[in-house]
Amino acid sequence: MDGFKDWALSLGVFLPLVGAAVMMVVPRAEEQLHKLIALVTSLATMAVGVYLLVDFDYGESGLQFTVNHGWIDVINARYEIGIDGISLPLLVLSMFIVVLTIIYSWNHFPEPHNPKAFLILILILETGMNGTFVAQDLILFFVFFEVVLLPMYFMIGVWGGEQRLYAAIKFFLFTLFGSALMILSFLALYFKGGQSFSIPELIQVAQANIDETTALWIFAGLFMGFAIKVPMFPFHTWLPDAHTQAPTQGSVILAAILLKLGTYGFVRIAIPILPEAAKDWAPWIGLLAVIGIIYGALGCLAQTDMKRLIAFSSVAHMGFVMLGIATLTDFGINAAIFGMVAHGLITGMLFFIAGSVKDRFHTLDMARFGGLLLQAPRMGWVLGFCAMASLGLPGLAGFWGEFPAILSAYSPADGLPVETFRTYMVVAAVGTVLAAGYLLWMLQRVAFGTVKDEWKDHDIPDMRWPEYVAWTPMLILIVVLGILPNLLFGIMDESVKATVAVFGG
Amino acid sequence: MLINQFLLLGAVLFCIGVYGVLARRNGVLVLMSIELILNSVNINLIAFGHLWGSESAVNAQVFALFIIAVAAAEVGVGLAIILLIYRNRTSVAFDEVDMMKG
């Protein structure tokens, strides 16, 4: 199996691309075949993920399954990949979500239908996402980071809602703008930091080679690139539009995985390579994070559209993640990664539900809803469950992203302003109440009460089989991770400790 | 062996090709002319390759093969375009196709 060990990661990354290639030659009319190929491909990819989980050495903090080949020798860019405890959960999450998205798609293809193109885009997207999580070379990272962009652009632009073009272009331009600054910073790292694009190498040498002012500027560039993707206040405005207009599957992937590319970038690239600059920036990142928490929650409270509300809640939740990262402590970053996974599952679920609601009612205007629990009780219960998970109820996954982040803000890494972070802690704790507010109000408006006259005569079917199959694993994971957080903490703790070792944490 | 004949042949073919591309109205003939240009280049490549390379060097041949492959693809795409133009306008006369006018 030694040979396979070398190939496993590449297989996990490029298998979806192979599947997409196969689908391209299959005629468009063969819809069942397309669905089958996409499903089999994603399941095979997931199998690779399971293999990685099984074969991963959990006691080890460094990179595993590494491959390092020459790629573009002229600029010293290499095909260098590998995973550690930080990327493994996200990689597996990405594989997992794609499988469920494809299952969910079975009879939920948005207009204008065309499963072939839709599924091909999802598979290409998967390659981009998986690639980003395994890349250990800045150029490779950048390429995968950008690969994600186009399929998503088309997904929103073709299968989206009424204002899809505006949303798609906004999404594209925003992210591209961030990417431009990001690649500039990558280049600066290359030229100033040691003529290398390799992340592990840069972590060793960059800090010593780059003087403080330059490091601050480079970090600023990286920050812009990642913060837009997260998205952090005030770069978040593309998110509600993109989410609202995107098809359900697009929203789910966007919320569950794409947003994590940004936070992952911070943990993988920005902070380890430039720890001193990270320290200087941390209070400001923390400030934006807590503003995001409160602001996202307030934005939610003002919404009448269910999907837009969930989209704004992402801003608030990613605020918790960023607050955890900004503390630069083991607790904080563990919480952040847990928060990423939990948010992926929970908000992904919420978007799934919103999609199914839209499928049945053809609207997401909450003022017109009521009594979902009467018409489609199972869906109503799942919505209630996810709302509870999303507001961070202990015993469900969301809690472990929120509480440790708040906890860690009490005692940030050495050298950070303690009082400031303690203020952040209190503000973030207030955010949990607002979260309860908007989620429960949503639940009340959608699920409680009696059925409005408008829908009395409509036949609203309860959950159907693709929904059962796609949702059950997520719901189970939300509970299991909530009760046994060590399943995740156990994977990442060693790597996180290694990451924050420079901060004396 | 003299290289001149080959170069001359190439030049003649090239000129015929250019003339065809610029002057013929029929799209199919324009495509054929492009083929001529490409093949003239091929001849030149092989000739120079033979002149300067050793017996075993195949660089030039590889290039030529590449060009042939690309030419084939290009003809495919070109014919498809011409077919579409024909469907839309029931004509393949290039001087009537002025949609690129600014």
Add this chain to the structure above:
Amino acid sequence: MLENAFVIPAITFVSFWLILFFGKRLPKGGSEIGVFAVGATLVLSLFAGYQWVDRDKTLAVEHGTEEVHAEDETEHATAPAGGTVPSLDGEPIVLIAEDGHDAEKIREPVRKEWSWFKVGGHDIKVGTHIDGFAVLMLITVAIISFLVHVFSTNYLHDDRRYTHYFAALSLFTTGMYVLVTASSTLGALFGWELMGLCSFMLIGHWWEEQPNSDAALKAFFTTRTGDIGLLVGISILFFAADRTFDIAAINEAALHGDIGRTALVAAAAALLCAVIGKSAQFPLHTWLPDAMAGPTPVSALIHAATMVVAGVYLLGRLYGVFWEGFDIGAGGFNVVALVGAVTLIIAAALAFVQHDIKKVLAYSTVSQLGYMVMALGVGAWTAAIFHLFTHAMFKGLLFLASGSVSHAVHSFDMKKDMGGLRKHMPITHATFMVGSLALAGVFPLAGFWSKDEILLGARLNGYEAFMVVGLVGAFMTAAYMARCVWLTFYGEYRGHGHPHESPLAITGPLVTLAVLSVGVGFLNSPLTDMWLGGLIDNETVLTAGIAHHDFSVPDALVSTAVVLLALGLGYLLFFRDRLPKGVTERSKPALAGYTFLVNKYYLDHLWTGVVVGSIKGPIARGAYWLNQNVIDGVVNAAGIASRRSGEWVYKWIDQGAIDGTVNGLGLGASETGGSLRQVIQTGRVQWYGSILFGAVALLALALVIFV
């Protein structure tokens, strides 16, 4: 059982899932699973209680490393063997007790812990910490929960969501068990929030009606607001006690001065917020009366006997933190006692103007919770816990009895639909009377003993003012209960139909609770030599040097006199109908006071209208407006600006430059630039090709000539 106490919450947790998935298919809709599971936990809890009583005293605790500022009289009069002596210069003194031992022996808590998860190399543990306090709570919860389960099988017999109801009850019971057995603050937080969730589900049990779901949301938000304090407090204590969630370790660190003063005060204040939210203390008490929208057995279980005392439990459990943080030992005054006292009085006053029997009981609960918090604030730890225990019995009884009444008359309105029920419902009447007298604190019922200990503790610990408040509270309690009993059971029946006594499943729990309401008071009375107090003593309390007070007859006489006075007055006013008629019409201040009370001090207006309304309305809308118009405006403006500048560049630079170049090259007259473009840009591919070719040819020529 003490070792394996985790089994108790595990049973009800499994029961929850079983009811959820299989309940509907069972003949009794899942209630049999719930009743059986809770019954099993009751047996196990009682067994645990037996084991605890049977346990040897092995743990030696040194008394009073506490600085003592209390008055001499206090100590001499009351300190039992091994108490503390005052020291005028404030030096901590470890005392040698009179019988020659320097430490008292107590039963050692039973701990069992598992590694839960590791973060940053810190092993975070989960486990159970069982001592007398925990066992007492377990038994209390199990008794009430079991009786409520039995009661509900009949009370909610035809309910639309019978199965879900029992599932939620099981989950709730699990939450409460988890809270009381948890060894760490984190575990306690789990139980705490789990109960919040179940409270939400059960208050909103009939969510079809808007007021019910509103009440459920209100309860959840209000307690959640308090939970800000819990999250912050746990965080502070985690770091302050050197990275541990362990409650025992935190208490120890707090009492031994290992935690900095600022952190300790901040943590205590934060945790007090959580207590205020969960235990419905002023000013966050407003959710509890609204929570009566849930089914009555739920009110009995959650909003009287168990969940609302979670705050008191937390206060008692982390007493080391509060003791040091608020300097409770110093006497005189502190915030905890103040909060309790204010709550006690204002809630009791509100109970006078209610028409809804459940609302009376709800305000009474708030008021009694104030009693407990005040007791903890004045350092009467044992008395507070004891009152928690007795209160669970008689308040559970009162709520269930009110349920029985409403079962008969299909209403909760005392003024419109009740009265004279004494003849129709003898058992309910008798049990309600027992509960009322116990609540009022009449000798020798349960409430008497516990209330009396609180008052005594307040006086002897140097909190005389709070003792007076407590007496006033006792007076008010007796009076409003007299009103309630009169309106419900005496006078003429004002409702419709023919009320009749409830069936056994309802009266059974009532009688059981009535017996307990009479009996449990003796457990910690001089008759049993303060047996219960000795059982629940723990290390924290002893280390803090909290004094145990012997029963004092004069104090008991005073409080009994006050209660009897109130009852007599109530009898005169209500039963003999001497209530002055039309006071509110004649006297302006009386009317103003009445209106003020009916509007619940306008606190609801403040919270729901001003705070929540403004956050939900203007503030949220403002933030969103900011988002759409300012932040997004900048983005859109940037987009528009770049397009404009693009157009500008195209128009002036690109077009101008091309024209200029064309003109400058002299290839055509400047005025005919446009027509020249027409000549060059024909749109024909071949024309472009020709230009290209021509240009290349020219360049080639130039190359040949010049190079």
